[in-house]
Amino acid sequence: MITAIVLTLVLVLFLVQSHLFNEQVADAKTKVGELDQKTSENDQMKTQTALTKLENETGYSLDPGSVSVEEWKQAKAYSEQFYDDSEGKFSKKWGLFLSYQSMKVDIDPAIAYELLKVETGNTFDPDLTGPETKYGHAYGMAQFMTNTAPWIADMAGINYSEEKLFDPYFSMTLSVTYLDYLYDRYGNWDEALTAYNRGIGGLKAYVSEKGTPKSGYSEEIQEMASLHEL
Structure with missing residues (x-):
């Protein structure tokens, strides 16, 4: 009889301790969750602050809410890679x-x-003027001609002037906008990059002659880009 009572008391004590332990675990999880949320909010705030600073320094609207904290960290990692690869x-x-x-x-x-590297001959010179062609000169870091740049600027939603072709941020914005347009149009980088290099009409002529959109230009950019994977 006494043994049964003792066993019952032990069982009750065990259940009470288990309940208390579970409450402590639940409380700890809640605190960890609150801490994670606070850390996430702090990271988001730091990202927004960094983007606002970049907006102010470049003069271009960046729509801070469109990129996550993790993507911003990746952007920082890429910027370090590009800086080292270009030797500053x-x-x-x-x-x-x-x-x-x-x-x-x-x-x-x-x-x-890598496109900008090829276009500038690895100089990344924002003031670069390309050689004269039958269509005229190409200008700036992304090497746009004056007959192409205006409609791409319009597509990007930014004002165009010939002087802006030498603005590195304007040039990069046009470059990304045009790459996005070409990739959406063709769905692959061989056609998109060869069209960037030769023009849309030039791509058609190239494919007609070579039987493929693959070019030395498109292959070099894709091959070198693959070396930057994070």
Whole structure:
């Protein structure tokens, strides 16, 4: 009889302790959840602050809410890579801006970066004037001609002037906008990049002659971009 009572008391004590333990675990989980939420809110606030600062420094609206905290961290990582790869010629601020603009439209920032590298002969010179062609000169970091740049600027929702072709942020914005347009049109990088290089009409002529949209230009950019994977 006494043994049964003792066992009952032990069982009751065990159940009470288990209940208290479960309450403590639940309370701890709640506190961890609150801490995670607070950390997430702090990270989001820091991201918004950083984007606002970049907006003020570049003069371009960046729509801060369109990129997540994680994507902003990736943009920072890309900017470090691009800075190192260019031996400091492509500034970290440029890298942040280019990566952010690319991510907004789901373009690999490395594709956009390597395109600028090829277009400028690895100089990333925003004041570059390309060689004369039968269509005229190409200007700036992304090497746009004056017959192409205005309608791409209109598509990007920004004002155009010839002087802006030498603004690196204007040039990068046009480049990403045009890449987005071409990729949406063709659905693959060989056609999109060859069209960027030769023009839409030039792409048709190239494919007619070669039987493929793959070009040295498109292959080089894609191959080099693959080396930047995070």
